[in-house]
Amino acid sequence: MSTTIGQRWRTGRWIALALIAISVVAVIGAYFTAPRPGGRMDPDSTSPDGAHALVTLLREHGVDVVVAHTVADVEQAARPDTLLLAAETYYTRGEDLLSRLGDVPGDRLVLEPTSRARQALAPHVRIGGAGMLTMKPDCDLPEANRAGTVELGATDTYEKAGDVDLTRCYGGALVRYHTDGRTVTVVGSADFMTNGGLLQEGNAALAMNLAGNRPRLIWYAPQQAEGDGAEGSSLTDLMPDAVTWIVWQLCLVVLLLAVWQGRRLGPLVAEKLPVVVRASETVEGRARLYRSRRARGQAAEALRTATLQRLIPRLGLGPNASPGAVVDAVAARYAGDPNTLYHLLFGPPPSTDSDLLHLAHALDDIERQVTTS
Template sequence: MSTTVGQRWRTGRWIALALIVISVIAAVSSFLTAPRPGGRMDPDSTGPDGAHALVALLRDRGVDVVVASTVADVERAARPDTLLLAAETYYTRGEDLLSRLTAVPGDRLLLEPTSRVRQSLAAGIRIDSATMLTSEPDCDLREANRAGTVQLGATDTYEKAGDADVTRCYGGALVRYQDSGRTVTVVGSADFMTNGGLLREGNAALAMNLAGEQPRLIWYAPQKPEGDAAAGSSLTDLMPDAVTWLLWQLCLVVVLLAVWQGRRLGPLVAEKLPVVVRASETVEGRARLYRSRRARGQAAEALRIATLQRLTPRLGLGPNASPAAVTSAIAQRCAGDPNAVHHLLFGPPPSTDSDLLHLAHALDDIERQVTTS
């Protein structure tokens, strides 16, 4: 008896040890392969809103990308042959910081500038709310024409505010003009440069063309306030660094305890429904689900399959009858054109809700005529 208990204990101990090792390996792998966090347009972030992919592409192309977290970093890296990319500029607060940015030499590429930043760094343009956004360049700017169609998303549009000769692309979402020997480019959206937006249409080409014009690029996308409001600190800024590691260790302990104490799931057990659901409620619920996901193709396919399942026995056809045989049999019982019948039963999915509703009515009409004939 004692020998059997000892064997079970040794077996259970090895199983428990194996589970602990597997949990630790899984936790470490998840931590190492997790996306690098960061804010929007953060050059080190691999999340959807980060910009690590574009920075890596520019560096592979030979562009010297200098990441600047503060205005002082921008001033140290700026040269006449550089391009300053400024994004997330709502973190740049204070007229003194904007004045220092204005004095920086080189070209400028502003993404979603605030009104104060636009007035300081791009005084030659202003907001134009009357212009309709387009996805085609419709301008003579080489960088935009080489990129072609893009998806900028929600964006501001601009027009000239003075005597400067402003080139407007994509309905004014991208503008460029010359100011005292420097090229100033403004884009009303930064989404096309993020990791999640590069794969849409020609977004990657437009981002590379705009950001890779100069051999040296200063990437200025601050992730925390600088200037008047920089003195404020959040709760995470006040926490010691060791607290983060402590939290990770506590999470690992919780996972291990859950694995240790978790019960093994048994086989599925069939149970009766506690209530009877009416067929009409099921149909309405499924219809709302289709409509919320805009699944017109799946809805149309369900309607056509149900119609054919009801009609083929009435027509004396088997379940594997060909579309041509079904169409011919229905056309003999109805007054419709065989081509129209084939289009309704086996045609492409509808493109709009109105077309789907028309298809449902037409299928009902065919079924009624076959039933009464």
């Protein structure tokens, strides 16, 4: 007997260990294969607005991609032979931070710059006027000619603002100039570098040509504000990682408890209403109330409103149609005097009960003629 119990215990122990191992492997696999959310141009995000695909391609082609989250990170990683990719610069707040960013050595690739970022990182270009935006390079820039036709999407265009030789491609959406021993490239859109934009014609080639022309690339696309007016950490940022798992476990417990308690409630039981009130009794009761209070104006307004709500859809008019338009549309189907239509539909409230009754009959006649015409 004891031998049988021991065998069962050993068998059950191995089964439990196998289930635990399978669960751990499933959790790890789900973690590494699940989509990684993130902001626009986030190098770790696999969402359509992220840039994980381009960063992966660059690293596979031997480019040393250094992700910089702050201006201090850029300053630490910058060298004369590096290329600084600056995007999402509206998060960089403060003239001092932009000035420090403009002082780092190396070439620059500036994407969708704000006015302050453009003045700090590309001072020799300015926003261009209305021009013809093309999808073909139409320039002598090798990176653009090798890529060919691209889909840049909504973009700004640029023109020369200083004494430099400016190369303009794609109608000015991509410009480049050389100054102080460095090459500055400005593109009015970053869509072609995102995960979703790489699939468009020529976009991947242009992105690789622009971002991969140096052996070391500093990727600066901040996802949080830095500098003047930067917001503090949110509540979730201040929570330890263990608290998040506890919250998810509590949610699972609540869900299981709700399912367990819900099964104990049993099926729904139909119950008859204690009182059934006919619609005609409701109408008569409201009419008596109006009559007792001599509320001829409210009664007339209710009659006219109900009539117009039924007529306007049949006349093909909108809910905001003017009284004149309604009168003209009704007059085309009404056999009576057109001059009295406005008085009946939008006139003053009746002064006597007889006038109110006459108004009700007239509105019924108008609705009948419009419905049957």
